[in-house]
Amino acid sequence: MRFHFSLLLLVMAGLAVAFVPLPVPAITPQERTFEIDAHQFAYSPSELKVNTGDTITIQLVSADVVHGLYVYGYDISVEADPGQSATLTFVADKPGSFRFRCNITCGAMHPFMIGKLNVGSNSWLYRSIGLAALAVFGVTVSKKPKA
Amino acid sequence: MKRAELISRILIVVGILLAVGAPLFFWARTPLIHARMAEDGGWNPDVIQAEVGKPLHLKFTSDDVVHGFAVGQMDMQSVDILPGKVTDITLNFDEPGIYTFFCTRWCGLNHWRMRGTIEVSGSSSDPEPATVPLYVSLKLDLDAPHDAPVVPNGKPLAISGQSLETNLPIDQSAEYYRSHSPYEVFESLQNTPLTDGQRWNAVAYFWQSNTTSESLANGRQLYAQNCAACHGENGAGNGVFADDLVQAGEASMQSMSGAMNMMMQAPVDFTDPRRMLGASPALLQGKILRGGMGTGMPMWGSIFTEQQIWDLTAYIYSFQFEYEK
Numbered sequence A: 001m002r003f004h005f006s007l008l009l010l011v012m013a014g015l016a017v018a019f020v021p022l023p024v025p026a027i028t029p030q031e032r033t034f035e036i037d038a039h040q041f042a043y044s045p046s047e048l049k050v051n052t053g054d055t056i057t058i059q060l061v062s063a064d065v066v067h068g069l070y071v072y073g074y075d076i077s078v079e080a081d082p083g084q085s086a087t088l089t090f091v092a093d094k095p096g097s098f099r100f101r102c103n104i105t106c107g108a109m110h111p112f113m114i115g116k117l118n119v120g121s122n123s124w125l126y127r128s129i130g131l132a133a134l135a136v137f138g139v140t141v142s143k144k145p146k147a
Numbered sequence B: 001m002k003r004a005e006l007i008s009r010i011l012i013v014v015g016i017l018l019a020v021g022a023p024l025f026f027w028a029r030t031p032l033i034h035a036r037m038a039e040d041g042g043w044n045p046d047v048i049q050a051e052v053g054k055p056l057h058l059k060f061t062s063d064d065v066v067h068g069f070a071v072g073q074m075d076m077q078s079v080d081i082l083p084g085k086v087t088d089i090t091l092n093f094d095e096p097g098i099y100t101f102f103c104t105r106w107c108g109l110n111h112w113r114m115r116g117t118i119e120v121s122g123s124s125s126d127p128e129p130a131t132v133p134l135y136v137s138l139k140l141d142l143d144a145p146h147d148a149p150v151v152p153n154g155k156p157l158a159i160s161g162q163s164l165e166t167n168l169p170i171d172q173s174a175e176y177y178r179s180h181s182p183y184e185v186f187e188s189l190q191n192t193p194l195t196d197g198q199r200w201n202a203v204a205y206f207w208q209s210n211t212t213s214e215s216l217a218n219g220r221q222l223y224a225q226n227c228a229a230c231h232g233e234n235g236a237g238n239g240v241f242a243d244d245l246v247q248a249g250e251a252s253m254q255s256m257s258g259a260m261n262m263m264m265q266a267p268v269d270f271t272d273p274r275r276m277l278g279a280s281p282a283l284l285q286g287k288i289l290r291g292g293m294g295t296g297m298p299m300w301g302s303i304f305t306e307q308q309i310w311d312l313t314a315y316i317y318s319f320q321f322e323y324e325k
Helices: A002-019 A123-143 B002-029 B158-165 B174-179 B182-188 B196-209 B213-226 B242-255 B281-290 B306-317
Strands: A031-039 A042-044 A047-050 A055-062 A067-071 A076-080 A086-091 A096-101 A114-119 B032-035 B047-051 B056-062 B067-071 B079-081 B087-091 B097-102 B115-121
Touching: A002 A123, A031 A067, A047 A055, A055 A067, A055 A076, A076 A086, B047 B056, B056 B079, B067 B087, B079 B087, B158 B196, B174 B281, B182 B196, B213 B306, B281 B306
Parallel strands: A031 A055, A047 A114, B032 B056, B047 B115
Antiparallel strands: A031 A042, A055 A086, A067 A076, A067 A096, A096 A114, B056 B087, B067 B079, B067 B097, B097 B115
16 A cells, blocks of 8 residues: 555656646747758758747758758748848747758758757756656665565 | 440540540650759750740759749740659740740759750741840950949948939930949049039939839849849858859869860959949940850840840949939
8 A cells, every 4th residue: 555655656746747837937038030051951050949939030041052941840931042041030939849851852862951949948858857767766765675 | 236335335435545645645745854953964955946836845854953944035934843843834936046945043053054945946927136235336345354443432322412413414315324334424523513422422313313113123133033142142242152153263264275264253242332333334234144254154145135134234233322212
């Protein structure tokens, strides 16, 4: 019975670590502009980090052929010819990590032309560290009586 | 009865086969034209035969990246050619001659080399006499240095020049505007009581009054599509290919035996007043029409119409003058 109770406690703690909303630090949304240089077959910079609620403007500059930029999750895209840079403006209202990729066929390695948009802090990293710590703790505790 | 049924069955099958097969047969007979980056061969085939009055059916596909298709000096919407897709185009030619078709989406440093010709045979219903471009009739040397010895301190303002210009001795004809550089017009105002700055403003207004907002808008669009990749979106000669052109300079020189002066160069900076204020519209027309002869500047004469080139020159001067919005 005691064992069952402690297991229940452990599971509750695990759920709490996984799902309890973190105290969100009050960050005033700001406007951010990124100039992304697109060339075969990469973006630079290829990783963007913004806070939730920020208004993001991406200026896509193509350096060789026609490239695009499509953001998963947000389902928005922009296309730029060399010499005609294009801008994409949106509000990053969905937290998480999103891939963006070239959506205009730009050559043989086109499918590998990807980048990443991080919106908000990566809380799942900390949560999973917490869960792992909890699991280790649980295993060590449950093993003690037998030894 | 059985016999009649058999015949009707055969007729139906043959009819269906014909209805489906005949268009497919004719579609398959149209050769597929492959588009590749110029480095990998460009258009294949790059010479197409056609006849006046007969619609020309073409099929295009791309083997690498996004390309586009348009025929020079023809009033047509350019068509995108995408890898893995077949694009059908039907063209009609009213006049015989050799037409140039070209890629309309930038596909690398040598994008502009991606050109081909359509040879249209037949008889002309209304032969137009060929006209000589203005730079030829003026006997301009396109490669001679043409720097203005004096330049204004800032961007001349057309709006300030407007009030001054009304009673100035400037020839208002289009020929005068086209054959004179801003510096020459500035010099012609020497005997007026105006200050240097006022004279430049008057020149700016004179340049503005010789163009229209439609012409500028058209020039801006042509510039963005065809020029900005090298000359830069703001005209500063720093487009995305500018560095590549300079780098290609040495190599391209070796490939052209004997022509030491003719190698890929850095694109011209249109914001440089010395160079631009010393150039007349006719000179710029010549440079655009003929191209840079091995410098990396393409020849646009077979692609742009005369009006399009004038629109472009008008737009290029707007990097020097502050026009009214």
